[in-house]
Amino acid sequence: xxxxxxxxxxxxxxxxHVIAHPDGRIIRANATxxxxxxxxxxxxxxxxFSDLLTAGGRILYDTHxxxxxxxxxxxxxxxxxxxxxxxxxxxxxxxxxxxxxxAHRPERLxxxxxxxxxxxxxEVELLAARxxxxxxxxxVKVFAETLRRALLPPMLSPPDGLDAADYxxxxxxxxxxxxxxxxxxxxxxxxxxxxGDVAGKGVxxxxxxxxxxxxLRAAAVFDDxxxxxxxxxxxxxxxxxxxxxxxxSTVVYGKLTKRDNGFDVEVASGGHPPPLLFHAGGxxxxxxxxxxxxxxxxxxxxxxxxxxxxxxxxxxxxxTDGLTEASTGIGTERYDDEGALLRFAKSHAPTTASAIVEExxxxxxxxxxxxxxxxxxxxxxxxxxxxx
Amino acid sequence: MVDVCARHNIxxxxxxxxxxxxxxxxxxxxxxxxxxxxLQSDFRLILIDLVGSGSSDPRAWDANxxxxxxxxxxxxxxxxxxxxxxxxVFVGHSVSAMIGALATIEDPRRFAKLVLLTPSPxxxxxxxxxxxxxxxxxxxxxESLEQNFLGWSRAMxxxxxxxxxxxxxxxxxADTFCRNDPEHARVFARATFLSDxxxxxxRISLPTLVxxxxxxxxxxxxxxxxxxxxxxxxxxxxxxAIGHCPHVSAPAETAEAISAFARAT
Numbered sequence: 001x002x003x004x005x006x007x008x009x010x011x012x013x014x015x016x017h018v019i020a021h022p023d024g025r026i027i028r029a030n031a032t033x034x035x036x037x038x039x040x041x042x043x044x045x046x047x048x049f050s051d052l053l054t055a056g057g058r059i060l061y062d063t064h065x066x067x068x069x070x071x072x073x074x075x076x077x078x079x080x081x082x083x084x085x086x087x088x089x090x091x092x093x094x095x096x097x098x099x100x101x102x103a104h105r106p107e108r109l110x111x112x113x114x115x116x117x118x119x120x121x122x123e124v125e126l127l128a129a130r131x132x133x134x135x136x137x138x139x140v141k142v143f144a145e146t147l148r149r150a151l152l153p154p155m156l157s158p159p160d161g162l163d164a165a166d167y168x169x170x171x172x173x174x175x176x177x178x179x180x181x182x183x184x185x186x187x188x189x190x191x192x193x194x195x196g197d198v199a200g201k202g203v204x205x206x207x208x209x210x211x212x213x214x215x216l217r218a219a220a221v222f223d224d225x226x227x228x229x230x231x232x233x234x235x236x237x238x239x240x241x242x243x244x245x246x247x248x249s250t251v252v253y254g255k256l257t258k259r260d261n262g263f264d265v266e267v268a269s270g271g272h273p274p275p276l277l278f279h280a281g282g283x284x285x286x287x288x289x290x291x292x293x294x295x296x297x298x299x300x301x302x303x304x305x306x307x308x309x310x311x312x313x314x315x316x317x318x319x320t321d322g323l324t325e326a327s328t329g330i331g332t333e334r335y336d337d338e339g340a341l342l343r344f345a346k347s348h349a350p351t352t353a354s355a356i357v358e359e360x361x362x363x364x365x366x367x368x369x370x371x372x373x374x375x376x377x378x379x380x381x382x383x384x385x386x387x388x
Numbered sequence: 389m390v391d392v393c394a395r396h397n398i399x400x401x402x403x404x405x406x407x408x409x410x411x412x413x414x415x416x417x418x419x420x421x422x423x424x425x426x427l428q429s430d431f432r433l434i435l436i437d438l439v440g441s442g443s444s445d446p447r448a449w450d451a452n453x454x455x456x457x458x459x460x461x462x463x464x465x466x467x468x469x470x471x472x473x474x475x476x477v478f479v480g481h482s483v484s485a486m487i488g489a490l491a492t493i494e495d496p497r498r499f500a501k502l503v504l505l506t507p508s509p510x511x512x513x514x515x516x517x518x519x520x521x522x523x524x525x526x527x528x529x530x531e532s533l534e535q536n537f538l539g540w541s542r543a544m545x546x547x548x549x550x551x552x553x554x555x556x557x558x559x560x561x562a563d564t565f566c567r568n569d570p571e572h573a574r575v576f577a578r579a580t581f582l583s584d585x586x587x588x589x590x591r592i593s594l595p596t597l598v599x600x601x602x603x604x605x606x607x608x609x610x611x612x613x614x615x616x617x618x619x620x621x622x623x624x625x626x627x628x629a630i631g632h633c634p635h636v637s638a639p640a641e642t643a644e645a646i647s648a649f650a651r652a653t
Contacts, residue, residue, distance in 0.1 A: 023630035023637050048630060050605060055525030056532035059581075062606050062632040063414030063482070070636045071421065079535045123535065 011041075016113040022098070022106035024049045024066055033113065038085035049111060054081045054089060069098050069109055079120065082113060091120035140174045151209050152376075153182045159191055162256065162263060163315075163383055165357040169322065169364055169375040177374030178205035178249065179320045180213050184220075189258045192220040195318040195378045196251030196272060199294075208247050211240060212295075216253060226253050226268035230295060230303045234270075237296040248296035252289065252318055256310075262382045263310045268303045270295045273321055276345045278356065280313025280384070284345035287316070315351050315381030322375030323360065326367045335367060353379035392470040396436040396463070397443040402428030406473050407650060409435050410464070412482025412506075413580040416442025416568075419481070422639030427647060434473065438484070439463060440572035455575055457483070457583050461490035468498040475500040477650045481635060482506055482607070483580040486588070493591045502596045503646055506632050507615050508607040510584040517586070520608050526581045533570070533577055589618035596622040597649040599634065599642065606632040623649070 010017065016033030020026045029044040037044070037052065044052075050061040057080040065075055075096040081089040092113040101107040148170065158164035164183055171177065178198025186192050194216050198208045212233065219232040230253055237247060252275060254267035267275065269289035278284045292304035310316060324336035335341070348359055357379050364371050392398065399417065401424060409420045417435040424433055437444040440454055453459035464487060468476055476499045480488035485507030492499045511519045512526065568576075596619045600612030609626070616624040625645045629638035 025630065048603070048605075050631075054528050054532070055521060056528030056530070058605050059525075059529045060414075060532050060536070062604075063412070066631055067415060067419055067633045067636040070633070071418070079532070081532070120535070127534065 014114075016092075018044075018049060018109075018111040018113075020049050020109040020111060022070060022109060024061075024109065027108065036084070036090060036115075037082065049109070052082050054083060057081055065094075065096070069096055070106055072098055072100065072106070074098075079116070079123075080113075091116045093119070137174060144174055144176050147176050147206050151176075151180050151206065151213060153184075156183050157185075158183060158380065159185070159256070159258065161258065161261070161383055162191075163353040163379075163381045165353040165379045167357045167361050167375075167377045169361075169371060171322065171372055171374050172201075175201055176203070176206045177201050177322075178209050179322070179374045179376035180209050181318065181376050181378045182213065182217070183378070183380070184217060186220060186255070191256045192217070192253070193256065193318075193378065193380065194251060194253040195320065195376060196249050196270075197320040197376075198249040199247075208237070208249060208296075211237065212249055212251065216251075220253070220255075224255075226255055226266050227303045227305050229253050230268050230270050231301075234295045234299075234301055238299060248294045250294045256380070259309070261312050262314065264307070265310055265316065266305065266307050268292070268305045270301065270303050273319065273324055276317045276319075276341070277308070278315040278317070278345060278349040278351045278381075280311055280350050282349050284342065284349040286342065310380070310382045312382045313350055313384045315349075315353055315356055315379055317345075317356055317360075317377065317379040319360070319378075320374070320376045322371060322373035323364065323377070325373060326364070326375075327370035327372060328367070329370055335370070351381070353381040356381075392463075392467050395439060395445045395448045396467060397445075398467070398471075399435040400432065401435070402431050402433050404431040405477065405650060406475065407431045407433050407477045407479055407646070408464075408468070408473070409433060410478070410480045410484040410488060411436075411438065411441065412480070412484045413576055414482075416444075418442070419633065419636055423635045423643045423646070426639060426643035430647060431477075431650065434467075434471065434476075436467060438487075438576075440576050441568050446569065449569075449572055451571075451575055454572070455579055457487050457490055457579055457585065460484075460487045460579075461494060464488065464491040465495055474498055477501045477503065477646075479503040479505060479646055480507070482508075482632065483583075486583065486585045489585065489588055489592050492594055493588060496593055499594055501650065502592065502594045503649060504596060504598045504615060504619075505635065505642070506600055506604055506607040506612075507598060508611045509586040509589055509615060509618075511581045511606070512584070514584070517614070518608070518610050520606065520611065521581070529581060530574065530577060533574055586614075586618070589615060590620065592619045592622075597645070598622055598624045599645050600624070600626050601629040601631060601634050601638075602626055603630045604632050 011031035013032055017030040018026055019028045026044050026047050026049055031041050034041045050058045053061055078094045080092055080094050082092045093116045094113050096109055096111040098106045099108050152168055156164040156166055181195035183193045198205045215233050215236045219229045223229050250272035252267055252269045252272045254265055256263040256265055269292045271292050271294035274286040274289045277287055287306050289304045289306050293301040324341055326335040328335055357377055360377050411417055411419050416437045427433055438460055439448045478488040478499055485504035488502055492502055511521045512523055513519050598612055598616045616622050627634050627638050627641050631637050634642045
């Protein structure tokens, strides 16, 4: 460094500069660094560079940075705290490279440190904010999961002779959808069931879902006629949920009455996708419930009723539109645009409640991220074992 | 069966008696490169990445298992079993010296000798024992790690390996060289620096060589002497080297010490 300009720059540069042996022993440090650290300019010579770092930084240097430099890698903007002569920590960014001799052996380290107090303070805030966000997200997930569980039956307890299976797919683990279902006893020979989907998502939808769930269970005890049960539900929703915007819900409510070896089924639908029937003989069809209106939309909605008998080996499946509306990944196509669900049903009939729920589970898995909404499935089937 | 080769990104080079080289905290099997160059003509060298480090299979990560050194030691035993290795000379650097000690105490059958490279059975001072660090120092390390992770998971890994004069090499190594998942490194750091395996030293039954550096801030000479004194019949070699990684800073001397000990009958 014969050029006086270079020599002056070395010592008065706005950053700390160090030349060191490959093992980290300092050969020369510039005046800026010596001043920052409170040392006489020559006092840093022969000290190990890592001795200028805090214990944590020293470990990182000795286990990561030093070996990497030795193997010829550069360091760029590594975060370290450098200790002054009186032990004060100075937040720094460290940049370093290695100069090799003609035999490709490391000859010396060239290290530059710059003051990073402001940036580091900002990064610490950033880190705290990220941790806080992670905690909050965790809380939201627990909250959503708890709420979701509260809106679904803990376990299904079907009557003798009936198999029941359910599946609930959660599209988002930090939000609550409006899907709901249940199966419950009304008398010694009669059972009620329902499955529906409240418009919207989140807390508003959860409030309406909870109201519908408990109203339906009470209304089911009060009235025998499924259409009347939905009428009562509609009245309650219209009275109770005035200030929630998306307060309507599609729903299928039905009643099972044990007769002979099977069950008489009466269902009423309020604008919900029709249940599927899988017959013991191997055919499949939709229950004719098309045309009803969702509950909560108008004061006097029109609901559609249907009656049929479930014979041994017959299975009925209720589902929400998370399944039928799942994106296939082909343009804007939805899974059931071309009648895929009925074809799926026909290819799996006859079936059992647990087998068809398993198949739907697999189908949803195949659709992957195309399933954009929560999906609930409830299947009820009459056991073949009771046939004899 | 677990595919240990994929799990640990296992590399095998050379021919001869088997030496298993296991990296410590920081980086991965790449740190052995200069030693490998010197040993592969005389030995079969097995190189691995511990789960959580380097190019190990991220799916194998288990925060509970790898929160203690016994989790890593169990993997070592699975590796020697799966590869059907015999008469293995285990060479462990830094924390992996203790991982090797635990593995060979658990089941010494496939091992012949143990080389502890800059080992420390306990990094934290405890009454008369001087490990070199206080608990506060280790907390400072964990914080330093965390601060570097702000950029580490994204920015630092690519730049730390920057080799502007050899861009092809950079591409080749871009995703692997010493790149560790921040969360995994944190767990490994805790397991490394908060473990106390002093009581295990006397349970080592294999012929053991302790290699230390003349100046090592992480495993100071008192610690090397402590290990030597507590492992029955062990040999101690002090290399004239500064730092914690003599296999990088003094590869010829390190390779020679390993080679001579591995050959000795």
